[in-house]
Amino acid sequence: MSDPNDHPAGIVHRGRFAPSPTGDLHAGSLLAALGSWLFARRAGGEWLVRIEDLDPPREVAGAADRQLAALQAFGLEPDGPVVRQSARGALYQDALERLMSSGHAFECHCSRADLAAIGGIHHQCVAARRRARPAVRFRVPAGSRVAFDDLVRGRQVQEVWATVGDFVLRRADGYWAYQLAVVVDDADQGITDVVRGADLLDSTGRQILLQRALGVTVPRHAHLPLVTGADGQKLSKSEAAWPVDPADPLPALRHAWAGLGQDPAVLAEATSVGGLLACARAGFRPESIGTRPVGPVVDIGRGALPS
Template identity: 70%
Template sequence: MTSPSPSSGYRGRFAPSPTGDLHFGSLLAAFGSWLLARHAGGRWLVRVEDLDPPREVAGAARRQLDTLAAFGLVSDEEVVWQSRRSALYQAALDRLLADGHAFECHCSRTDLAAAAGVHRACVPGKTRPDPAVRLRVADGSVVRFDDVVRGPVEQDVAREVGDFVLKRADGCWAYQLAVVVDDAAQGITDVVRGADLLESTPRQILLQRALDLPVPRHAHLPLILGPDGRKLSKSDAAMPVEPGDPLPALHEAWARLGQSPAALEDAETLAELLARATRAFDPARIPAPPLLQEVSSALRRMTD
């Protein structure tokens, strides 16, 4: 499907991690972000977040891109691979260290267990050959922002998160730093993603401020939950993503985004469905995800 020429400065993106094949929750995020970009007459980009080799599944990234293409969701620009952008992340980290915003941390997870992983000060006398690097989060660092879907969001990053990791002790770049650097480098104006990443947003805003980078608008889409209230796993058979038959999953994603099923009722081809969806999409109908505290509770349940 040929994408329209951008009539606005809107630039959105979808950024999957190659930890498995594309599942329905990821399709919902991709379709939602694509629809918001098309609604704004803007650009929609795809970025592969392949920064965690121990968790990556061989061939998953390529299969994810092929699946997106089968659903008609193709990046308007060249796909970006984070594994090829280490120099950009290092430059940002060097700046943060030089400005005193970041510091080397020799604490282990065990050291922080009593504080539920919240780092506020390094354990005295601890040294290790492979320290992590953390952002220095000052007391009282309360971040507030207006989510396009959720509305006002607030988080005390110092109290609830603490000094967070920018580069791990194993040498891998942390998600928070990489996503901030890449969003700025790609000129992303609107970050649209699942509500499971809602609590990461205040950390990213702090980083953007420390690096003097623009803060994009944010829209967090509702999570896909099973009957037990838990987020559906990637292997959940209740909502398979079938590249050979994309229409049923797109109809389901459309409904989950709060849109009127009647708008796509008679669409018989993928091109027709996407064209109708672009015309009929109403962002105001997207259901609001839970409050930040509720998202945090849901994430804890997912790991129980």
């Protein structure tokens, strides 16, 4: 793993957008992409794209390529090659071995039924039988709580031991868990600022514990408002999650800008993607980002505006 502090000269901010290929780019993922891009550009830093393709059973064929094509159509070009987690198993294995050698991780034979019987939170192994392929968990010290300052939501305190317990790093089916992979990748890519949707806010405490155990730098965090459908659900789980239309990018970009709490008048004169992004970059005010969900959204992918 490369030194997370070894950034190119002059780079003080390196952000990323990291979609999972479980569907096409929709209004919620576009808001997260635009928000992370704006934070990076405002700081004069770099912005990367990483495909989080760790769970093949949930992937949609061709979704990753369509997501990348959509980002290009929306003018959100990364400052380096696109990284795919499916090709990075050796890095995750190395980190896992380090954590097990240091006592921060351990093999676990507990099934979901075993954990359900004790309330669903793992504080010690209660397996009824040994598995041929056990999971590997991170050992969360008793009483662990993590505090951090979110650039959008302010001071956050998470009781990781009480509410999460020992969490999975490698699943019993052999797939890598999100928490380990994202920490390893952020460190390896020198990510200084994690700007993402608020649905991932509760993962931050776990990731900070992992970063400390691995001895890598803890990035700054900003958790953006979620976009919801007319049913009030997060857009990716809503029937309203139509993909944004790369052939008509301006309406969706304007919606994402407004969802970030920004003044629509800043983009009023923009008639092209390049022009709109230039205006957005110049007029972006992070302090205006709200914490409440954005929506409801009605068919934004087919040209309609929020209801």
